[in-house]
Amino acid sequence: MKQTLRVHNAAIHYFDMVRRCGSIREAARRLNVASSAVSRQIIKLEDEIQAPLFERLPSGLKLTTAGEIFARHVMVVMQDTERTRSELGALRGLRSGHVRLAIVEGLISDLMPTVIERMRERYPNISTDIAILGSQQIPEALAKGQADLGVAFSLKRHADLRQLAIAHFELGAIMRPDHPLARHAELNLITCSQYPMILPTPELSLYQLVAPLFSGQERPTNGVARVSSVELAKQMAKRGVGIAFQTRIGILEELEKETLAFVPVRLGGPIYSDLGVYARNGRFLPVAADAYARALNEEIVARGQGDRRQW
Amino acid sequence: MKQTLRVHNAAIHYFDMVRRCGSIREAARRLNVASSAVSRQIIKLEDEIQAPLFERLPSGLKLTTAGEIFARHVMVVMQDTERTRSELGALRGLRSGHVRLAIVEGLISDLMPTVIERMRERYPNISTDIAILGSQQIPEALAKGQADLGVAFSLKRHADLRQLAIAHFELGAIMRPDHPLARHAELNLITCSQYPMILPTPELSLYQLVAPLFSGQERPTNGVARVSSVELAKQMAKRGVGIAFQTRIGILEELEKETLAFVPVRLGGPIYSDLGVYARNGRFLPVAADAYARALNEEIVARGQGDRRQW
DNA sequence: ACGCCGTGATGCCAATTCAGCATCATCGTG
DNA sequence: CACGATGATGCTGAATTGGCATCACGGCGT
Numbered sequence: 001m002k003q004t005l006r007v008h009n010a011a012i013h014y015f016d017m018v019r020r021c022g023s024i025r026e027a028a029r030r031l032n033v034a035s036s037a038v039s040r041q042i043i044k045l046e047d048e049i050q051a052p053l054f055e056r057l058p059s060g061l062k063l064t065t066a067g068e069i070f071a072r073h074v075m076v077v078m079q080d081t082e083r084t085r086s087e088l089g090a091l092r093g094l095r096s097g098h099v100r101l102a103i104v105e106g107l108i109s110d111l112m113p114t115v116i117e118r119m120r121e122r123y124p125n126i127s128t129d130i131a132i133l134g135s136q137q138i139p140e141a142l143a144k145g146q147a148d149l150g151v152a153f154s155l156k157r158h159a160d161l162r163q164l165a166i167a168h169f170e171l172g173a174i175m176r177p178d179h180p181l182a183r184h185a186e187l188n189l190i191t192c193s194q195y196p197m198i199l200p201t202p203e204l205s206l207y208q209l210v211a212p213l214f215s216g217q218e219r220p221t222n223g224v225a226r227v228s229s230v231e232l233a234k235q236m237a238k239r240g241v242g243i244a245f246q247t248r249i250g251i252l253e254e255l256e257k258e259t260l261a262f263v264p265v266r267l268g269g270p271i272y273s274d275l276g277v278y279a280r281n282g283r284f285l286p287v288a289a290d291a292y293a294r295a296l297n298e299e300i301v302a303r304g305q306g307d308r309r310q311w
Numbered sequence: 312m313k314q315t316l317r318v319h320n321a322a323i324h325y326f327d328m329v330r331r332c333g334s335i336r337e338a339a340r341r342l343n344v345a346s347s348a349v350s351r352q353i354i355k356l357e358d359e360i361q362a363p364l365f366e367r368l369p370s371g372l373k374l375t376t377a378g379e380i381f382a383r384h385v386m387v388v389m390q391d392t393e394r395t396r397s398e399l400g401a402l403r404g405l406r407s408g409h410v411r412l413a414i415v416e417g418l419i420s421d422l423m424p425t426v427i428e429r430m431r432e433r434y435p436n437i438s439t440d441i442a443i444l445g446s447q448q449i450p451e452a453l454a455k456g457q458a459d460l461g462v463a464f465s466l467k468r469h470a471d472l473r474q475l476a477i478a479h480f481e482l483g484a485i486m487r488p489d490h491p492l493a494r495h496a497e498l499n500l501i502t503c504s505q506y507p508m509i510l511p512t513p514e515l516s517l518y519q520l521v522a523p524l525f526s527g528q529e530r531p532t533n534g535v536a537r538v539s540s541v542e543l544a545k546q547m548a549k550r551g552v553g554i555a556f557q558t559r560i561g562i563l564e565e566l567e568k569e570t571l572a573f574v575p576v577r578l579g580g581p582i583y584s585d586l587g588v589y590a591r592n593g594r595f596l597p598v599a600a601d602a603y604a605r606a607l608n609e610e611i612v613a614r615g616q617g618d619r620r621q622w
Numbered sequence: 623a624c625g626c627c628g629t630g631a632t633g634c635c636a637a638t639t640c641a642g643c644a645t646c647a648t649c650g651t652g
Numbered sequence: 653c654a655c656g657a658t659g660a661t662g663c664t665g666a667a668t669t670g671g672c673a674t675c676a677c678g679g680c681g682t
Contacts, residue, residue: 005360007320007322007356007360007384008319009318009320010669011318012318023628023629024629024630024631025628025630033671034672035629035631036630036632037669037671039632040632040669040670041669043631048317049318049399051402056629058629058677058678058679059679060629061630065402066402069395069398069399069402072595073391073394073395076387077387077391083384084383084384087380088360088362088380091376091377091380282594282595283593284383284387334657334658334659335658335659335660336659344642345643346658346660347641347642347661351641351660351661354660369648369658
């Protein structure tokens, strides 16, 4: 299965495994080779580079600065090897591969199921790992090569990230349809704060959007709860605990069934949150990841307000 | 000198040389190895990939589709190897390297000399190749890995290109200061066409800007010459052959010495040409190339009207 | 304080890989 | 038709690599 297209020296695979294990012997075990072989290859690499790659500490091996530079090279090579393999595979007609996604929680109820379903129809042989991470961890996971694609709200621009798709979503208040505010066309802060509210914690990107609404007061009077999960906030709103703040994208099903109502919150003008698909900059995507990116783009743009696609 | 940081299999270097030579024996000669060694490594690669990389034609070796895919991988690996080596070198404090630039002709009189001078002050150990190419060939040279950085006007967006810097330059008419039009604050087409004009040929990116001015008439009445060199057009204008069309950036010296005058040409509003610095997308730049990109950015932005930097 | 265990490095030997030489079949060219 | 050049291949010696046993070292628990 893991026919790694062994076009490259074993040394760089050894190096990568040692880096991940922090131990030569452990790496050797996982690679099914003798530890002496691994040790020698590392020494040989250090000889080529003319600088130590690891600090040998009693507690384990830790990358030196040179090691970190080289590790990035290894990541580039291995990721591009994967891309090449997938392209060569596509050439033979077997559209398969493996994609690792890192997404935020707000997409698990509607967007991701749809995308996965569509991908399974089109490319039954593509397998997927999905990690639910906070907004902050997603760029990190991409940079470390732990994920191929990331989907998150309002990521700030970063040189290591490449934006593959983006769409805007308007922030609004969500509540039960029988809530007194549910019939308004739009809402402002003062009106909202006269009713119990479910507010986001700072870990959520939503916080950045909602916080300004309550600038000044540190703890809004009517904040009945501060939760770090948009799903939880949604469930609470459905049970009538109060009104929560989200974009439409997490509650499309509830809107259709009319178990929740959505009312835009305006502060001067509408408040937008940008949902984007990201990859690490500086790599070509394997065909499988590229297919996912396209599918994500389609669905996001279809749900967004004011779309844009930059490829 | 060419200690290629031999972290990688000889096979990929052999492959790359064979690809460039179109011949195994010729590649072997340049690599100072026996042809059998090269032949076998290629066969071994094809064995790993389970597809032929070259078509063996009597006239030479030509890449198959799989070969092209693999060639791209090899380019990525080799370029990233170069980056890694330069970063490791920078770690040791010897800020050296080699950068290959592909620029358009219009920059040879002012911008490039300044940039090169500045680079030689800052990094005396960086060597440079400069190729003067047409606007169309520059993206191509970057894609093929024949150049590290490209500087050109008005490149259309392309997925394989990454824009490192950009600045706008207004199109204008250039002429001797004693020309009747030299004292105008701005000009339009009709006024210009009453005097002899030196026009660009379609190879120049300028053509795209100037052509609309003369839409309708295929051959402007007063076009005394069509030249494919902005330098030549400038020299002709200096000698009073007629008025030419350029941006300021090529004639800064003449403007200072008042041997040429520049008058904006407007068509409704000002007409801008974008001068950009580009690299192949999907690669980290070596530190030497990165330093060049920064220096180019500085100088371009300093000369431009309405700057922007996206990194 | 003293074994005990696990670590990375190293000497030695076998297995594998690789390069060079000579040679062959093939094809274009004069 | 002969000549020269090409890519592939059998063979041999050299170089690289991996496995085993062993050493020196340091943390940890008794």
